[in-house]
Amino acid sequence: MGQDDNHWCELGFAEPAVVFKGPTQTARSVTEAWVALHGFCPNCPADRLPPLPNNSPVADFRCGACGEEYELKAKRGRLGPSIPDGAFGTMTARLTAANNPSLFAMSYDRAAARVTDLILVPSHFFTPQIIAARKPLGPHARRAGWQGCNILIGQVPASGRIRLIHAGVPAPRAEVRAAWTATRFLRDEGLKARGWLLAVMGAVEAVGRPEFTLAEVYAQEARLAALYPGNNNVRPKIRQQLQVLRDRGWLAFDGRGRYRRTL
CATH class of the missing domain: 1.10.10.10 (Winged helix-like DNA-binding domain superfamily/Winged helix DNA-binding domain)
Structure with missing residues (x-):
């Protein structure tokens, strides 16, 4: 990527190449484009994360070297103790899957068009205890009965909330990879x-x-x-x-x- 280990990214977003119908689609486009440009794999030495095809059912990125998969959730403003995710049933089924993705949780400043914080929750920190079901949609909703979920990242041990960017300051890639490796033994456990x-x-x-x-x-x-x-x-x-x-x-x-x- 042409950047040293301590300065591996620029925090600003590129302008979206496509005009979307609303701010949610635009935000998803620019945040995913940012990860595709600056993201790296903490599981191996790869310094780029290729995006998966649009609307992939589980993940957003897959490392071309080791195959590790990642999902991105981005939020305007400060990250809270929980992050909305997709269908509750799909999420709980993912917990036992070999390709259950790790989570990038990003906060960004919309006015400044830049990333403010980025944390990584490795997949081996995901258990049923941190997946909370939301109330199903009512009978008059377009997707009546659909039930989403929240990821309770505030309940994940600090070792499982690896800081890549904190208050606008990127952590060295070597430090991020060391934190990932330190808890990788959890994958050997049921x-x-x-x-x-x-x-x-x-x-x-x-x-x-x-x-x-x-x-x-x-x-x-x-x-x-x-x-x-x-x-x-x-x-x-x-x-x-x-x-x-x-x-x-x-x-x-x-x-x-x-x-x-x-x-």
């Missing part, structure tokens, strides 16, 4: 097991510092129990997940109930 791992990762991050004690994670037992009401052995489950995270190198055990984040 969907149910991954949910528990992510819940405990979130509990560890909630302590707010790299060093923490088992007791500090136990302090969040009630919240974890509410996420999995059928489990009556939450503390043993917490210890089990901490051991998995230790074995995967995400954290280290320092003895006497003390742990340390390593990634």
